[in-house]
Amino acid sequence: MAENPVRFGIIGCAGIAGKLARAISLAPNATLTAIGSRSMEKAQTFAAKHKLPESVKIYGSYDQVLDDPDVDALYIPLPTTLHLHWALLAANNKKHLLLEKPTALDVAELDQIIEACQSNGVQFMDGTMWLHNPRTARLKLLLSDSTTIGPINFVHSTSTGLQTDEFFESNIRVKPDLDALGALGDMGWYCIAASLWAKDYQLPATVTALPDFTRNAAGVILSCSASLQWDQPNQTHATIHCSFLSHTTMDLAICGSNGSVHLKDFIIPYKETSASFEFTSGAKFVDLHIGWNVTPEEVRVDCELPQEVVMVQELARLVQGIRDCGSSPSSKWPEISRKTQLVLDAVNKSIELGCKPVCL
Amino acid sequence: MAENPVRFGIIGCAGIAGKLARAISLAPNATLTAIGSRSMEKAQTFAAKHKLPESVKIYGSYDQVLDDPDVDALYIPLPTTLHLHWALLAANNKKHLLLEKPTALDVAELDQIIEACQSNGVQFMDGTMWLHNPRTARLKLLLSDSTTIGPINFVHSTSTGLQTDEFFESNIRVKPDLDALGALGDMGWYCIAASLWAKDYQLPATVTALPDFTRNAAGVILSCSASLQWDQPNQTHATIHCSFLSHTTMDLAICGSNGSVHLKDFIIPYKETSASFEFTSGAKFVDLHIGWNVTPEEVRVDCELPQEVVMVQELARLVQGIRDCGSSPSSKWPEISRKTQLVLDAVNKSIELGCKPVCL
Numbered sequence: 001m002a003e004n005p006v007r008f009g010i011i012g013c014a015g016i017a018g019k020l021a022r023a024i025s026l027a028p029n030a031t032l033t034a035i036g037s038r039s040m041e042k043a044q045t046f047a048a049k050h051k052l053p054e055s056v057k058i059y060g061s062y063d064q065v066l067d068d069p070d071v072d073a074l075y076i077p078l079p080t081t082l083h084l085h086w087a088l089l090a091a092n093n094k095k096h097l098l099l100e101k102p103t104a105l106d107v108a109e110l111d112q113i114i115e116a117c118q119s120n121g122v123q124f125m126d127g128t129m130w131l132h133n134p135r136t137a138r139l140k141l142l143l144s145d146s147t148t149i150g151p152i153n154f155v156h157s158t159s160t161g162l163q164t165d166e167f168f169e170s171n172i173r174v175k176p177d178l179d180a181l182g183a184l185g186d187m188g189w190y191c192i193a194a195s196l197w198a199k200d201y202q203l204p205a206t207v208t209a210l211p212d213f214t215r216n217a218a219g220v221i222l223s224c225s226a227s228l229q230w231d232q233p234n235q236t237h238a239t240i241h242c243s244f245l246s247h248t249t250m251d252l253a254i255c256g257s258n259g260s261v262h263l264k265d266f267i268i269p270y271k272e273t274s275a276s277f278e279f280t281s282g283a284k285f286v287d288l289h290i291g292w293n294v295t296p297e298e299v300r301v302d303c304e305l306p307q308e309v310v311m312v313q314e315l316a317r318l319v320q321g322i323r324d325c326g327s328s329p330s331s332k333w334p335e336i337s338r339k340t341q342l343v344l345d346a347v348n349k350s351i352e353l354g355c356k357p358v359c360l
Numbered sequence: 361m362a363e364n365p366v367r368f369g370i371i372g373c374a375g376i377a378g379k380l381a382r383a384i385s386l387a388p389n390a391t392l393t394a395i396g397s398r399s400m401e402k403a404q405t406f407a408a409k410h411k412l413p414e415s416v417k418i419y420g421s422y423d424q425v426l427d428d429p430d431v432d433a434l435y436i437p438l439p440t441t442l443h444l445h446w447a448l449l450a451a452n453n454k455k456h457l458l459l460e461k462p463t464a465l466d467v468a469e470l471d472q473i474i475e476a477c478q479s480n481g482v483q484f485m486d487g488t489m490w491l492h493n494p495r496t497a498r499l500k501l502l503l504s505d506s507t508t509i510g511p512i513n514f515v516h517s518t519s520t521g522l523q524t525d526e527f528f529e530s531n532i533r534v535k536p537d538l539d540a541l542g543a544l545g546d547m548g549w550y551c552i553a554a555s556l557w558a559k560d561y562q563l564p565a566t567v568t569a570l571p572d573f574t575r576n577a578a579g580v581i582l583s584c585s586a587s588l589q590w591d592q593p594n595q596t597h598a599t600i601h602c603s604f605l606s607h608t609t610m611d612l613a614i615c616g617s618n619g620s621v622h623l624k625d626f627i628i629p630y631k632e633t634s635a636s637f638e639f640t641s642g643a644k645f646v647d648l649h650i651g652w653n654v655t656p657e658e659v660r661v662d663c664e665l666p667q668e669v670v671m672v673q674e675l676a677r678l679v680q681g682i683r684d685c686g687s688s689p690s691s692k693w694p695e696i697s698r699k700t701q702l703v704l705d706a707v708n709k710s711i712e713l714g715c716k717p718v719c720l
Contacts, residue, residue: 019648019650022648150607153603154518154603154606158514210589211589212589212597227585241516241597246513246616247510247641248620248640248643249620251516251622255518255607257522257606257607260607270651285608285628289375289379289628290382290632290668292608292628308650
């Protein structure tokens with residue numbers, strides 16, 4: 001453990017909190033200090049299940065974690081509807097913020113959260129883990145090289161996973177009062193983030209939902225697709241598809257003028273120790289078009305730390321800068337979150353408008 | 361060579377004709393009898409380049425091939441605008457027909473061609489080669505098994521290839537009076553065919569072009585995407601993307617409730633001796649969602665004959681049945697062509713309507 005690690009608290013004991021508790025314990029510059037649930041019993045069960053060390057304080061409320069002066073940064077995996085309330089409280093209590101995606105019900109809420117973080121001088125980051133995988137940086141390097149892939153013309157991504165009957169009956173992610181954005185918020189967030197990432201965070205000019213959207217009886221989106229259209233400098237087009245109704249897919253395909261890349265596990269890599277992508281560049285057909293001159297090349301990237309650990313490490317690095325060296329919070333991560341939420345809002349609005357294009 | 365092979369003629373000496381000349385020579389039940397070009401010189405150059413045997417008759421006109429009583433079947437790789445004229449002549453001359461895709465400028469033209477074939481008792485087939493690859497049959501077997509992939513929810517396919525400046529200036533495929541359907545006809549045909557194939561040729565209820573279409577100054581489509589939506593029994597959604605402006609891609613992804621399949625070379629396999637696809641079934645995340653319980657499985661299928669040879673062989677088999685045994689022409693292939701053309705027309709119409717949905 002490095003000196004002066006960043007001390008994390010977690011409020012809410014959802015499944016994903018276990019993954020983050022482990023990530024915090026593995027990050028060299030972070031330590032888990034406190035967890036809180038709405039009941040002491042739930043918090044203790046969580047601590048036992050995840051074998052948290054005895055040094056971790058167990059609270060039977062969220063407020064106690066927020067009031068704990070030993071907590072520097074807070075991870076919030078609560079249902080989206082609760083984000084605004086608890087994120088504002090956290091920022092106003094000078095806690096740095098790791099907020100699970102989707103960050104808010106809409107960008108107006110997120111703006112309140114980001115403004116509260118800014119005015120309190122705390123760092124904001126959302127919980128999009130794959131952006132921190134070393135593979136992602138390696139892929140960006142390839143895309144930045146102007147010859148191998150070239151200007152990006154087309155991006156396609158999917159984030160799907162078949163859910164159980166129990167999920168559709170009782171999970172928070174299909175409840176309008178908890179996670180009203182449904183599959184779009186939970187799964188589509190990743191596809192939107194990937195499209196923006198591929199375009200170096202240039203916003204699309206137009207966002208259009210496709211006619212395949214499905215909602216449950218309460219109006220929560222279970223499955224949808226959208227088209228994202230950029231105008232300049234080149235007219236990139238992205239399609240996204242997210243669904244609770246299909247088998248697990250995490251496809252990302254990016255096609256430029258000179259080459260293309262393919263990932264089938266872009267959100268959660270198959271294994272956490274290494275991750276790969278495939279690319280093809282300068283493909284032509286051999287004489288008589290009876291085959292290709294090249295086959296896809298695999299690039300495998302070792303992951304010394306799992307991607308969620310790199311995420312925690314990056315947030316902790318920024319927090320250490322602010323806490324120990326007087327640095328200002330970085331605007332990079334809140335800007336990424338805000339753009340992702342903005343496009344997500346546009347998809348949602350286009351669905352509400354019966355698939356009419358929404359201009360950004 | 362089998363006894364009584366089907367004797368093929370080719371009219372037009374485009375690049376693709378060389379591939380088919382070879383395919384006809386490799387098909388065990390077919391033989392190349394005659395080729396015709398608009399000039400004897402072109403025809404002779406073609407014959408020399410492709411080392412055609414001396415037995416092949418070389419004609420300086422298309423009509424002479426059509427009039428040759430030794431020709432049973434005709435392969436027509438001419439520009440789309442010319443299909444109607446020459447296909448009708450061929451059918452009326454009792455020649456069986458292998459017609460390059462797109463089959464016609466619209467389904468009304470294609471219907472005339474198919475009707476002429478029916479009334480003359482000749483077989484019709486379009487030149488979609490990948491449908492005949494043994495891999496395609498193997499993949500259909502997997503999709504037909506109700507558990508591995510399950511009901512199909514989502515299909516995504518691309519057919520793209522970057523063209524040269526010379527192509528954009530002078531190629532027939534970007535000339536409104538020759539191949540007015542541009543990339544949609546030349547490349548999009550494959551994606552539409554793949555979507556229909558995946559759905560066992562059930563037509564989608566609605567076809568909607570996406571806002572990314574690009575045309576040249578003459579109005580010919582250089583790049584476009586579309587959404588195909590099925591209503592019943594399950595609400596399958598397909599997206600297609602075709603383009604002359606992007607690097608070579610031939611992606612086909614099919615996702616069901618229980619599994620998914622991926623091909624990156626579905627139109628022309630990387631190698632002609634074998635072809636593969638990947639599938640994943642029953643994928644779940646391991647504890648804490650730090651990886652998958654499975655990775656994609658590759659299925660490799662040996663190809664005793666290249667796919668275009670299997671195509672010629674299949675057509676020749678049908679022709680032998682008609683010619684030698686009094687069988688009726690099969691309606692399978694013209695029906696597949698007609699449905700593909702129908703959906704292609706709908707994409708084209710949706711583009712003309714500014715991306716409004718077109719009902720089928």
